[in-house]
Amino acid sequence: MKKQKQKQKQENILIIHDVRSVVNVGAMFRTADAAGVSKIYLTGYTPAPIDRFGKKRSDFAKSALGAEDFVIWESKKSLPALISKLRREGFQIIAIEQDKRSIDYRKLKQINKEKNFENKNAFIAGPEVTGIPKSILDKCDVIAEIPMLGKKESLNVSVATGIVLFSALYFCYLIIYYPICFSSAYGGRGSSVGALIWLIS
Secondary structure, eight states: OHHHHHHHTOEEEEEEESOOOHHHHHHHHHHHHHHTOOEEEEETTOOOSBOTTSOBOHHHHHHHTTGGGTSEEEEESOHHHHHHHHHHTTEEEEEEOOOTTOEEGGGHHHHHHHTTTOOEEEEEEOOTTTOSOHHHHTTOSEEEEOOOOSSOSOOOHHHHHHHHHHHHTTOHHHHHHOHHHHHHHTTTOHHHHHHHHHHHO
16 A cells, blocks of 8 residues: 555656657556556657547557547647756656666666655657657756667567556566466467566566
């Protein structure tokens, strides 16, 4: 019960910057909802759940599966301005990216623990090919990286975001102890879930 009260003190935001794929962004909405993210900001050319006429996008809804109706979201033109705003509001800015300054994403748990779970976190996920720009990384408090054990240098952006969110926000025990429920909640698609369980445990 004590841990649950501590988690409720956190306010966690996801910023999706310059991710072009509607499928990926929709999947990130679904993951963010499952991880308890309170709000999503869409910056750059990241697609929104609605089109320019204000109508719901069917291609977005197909991967988000209704999560776009539950998670508060907002589009912003300038990511630097948004970062400045969130920092003034007391948020810790965390980029999910490979960089010479990056730390192992599993260390985010310790950072949150040292701050007694009362910090506000804003996670930034960016494009897979070009990555989050250095000018943005320079504005972040922490850069978190997922170590790669194979020949490929990176993961799909929606998968990487899920790993970091669930690990940093202390939902690991749910996945480890309730793998069947977790798998069924995500449509029984075991491959991505299996990778998620293995990487964050």
